[in-house]
Amino acid sequence: MNPIAALIQKLNNASLWEKEMTFERNAFLKEKGRIDTNLYLVTEGSLRIFVMDAHEEHTIRFGYTNNLIASLDSFLNEQPSDFYIQALKKTKVKSISKKKYKAFIESSSEHSALWLQVLENFVLQQMERERDILTSSPLERYQRVLKRSPQLFQEIPNKYIASYLRMTPETLSRIKKS
Secondary structure (H helix, E strand, O other), rough: OOOOHHHHHHHHOOOOOOOEEOOOOEEEEEEEOOOOEEEEEEEEEEEEEEEEEOOEEEEEEEEEEEEOOOOOOHHHHOOOOOOEEEOOOOOOEEEEEHEEEEHHHHHHHHHHHHHHHHHHHHHHHHHHHHHHHHHOOOOHHHHHHHHOOHHHHHOOOHHHHHHHHOOOHHHHHHHOOO
């Protein structure tokens, strides 16, 4: 079992989720400038994490059913974040506060090791993504994401996938047709 699935299973078994929330399409779970120290489990729907510059939005990450999602910088440092988290369709999430989550993680060496494994996997994924964006062609980026996360193409609209892959929607459309 992958570390995230194992962590979710342990959180579910311990009944640690504090709230359940529903977000309509395009609603924000988190907006720029806010502190958010919750960890979320997507139980239905899909979300995206993005930042904005003066000209456009840049999609950083997605969350869909049975994924954990957070404004990780704010979760870790308890400071305001530039990230937005937005529902891409009607989405349901469960949340746990950092305080309750931290107590759970610190309650056993097994939990601590699992959290470390989740964070290590996340760092490696981010490094791979950065390398792809800097050194790979649009076709190579598309093929890697398709291989790694085929579910993404069923859950997420193409314009957000294109933003995530750092290409125009037209380029993504051409690649998918070829």
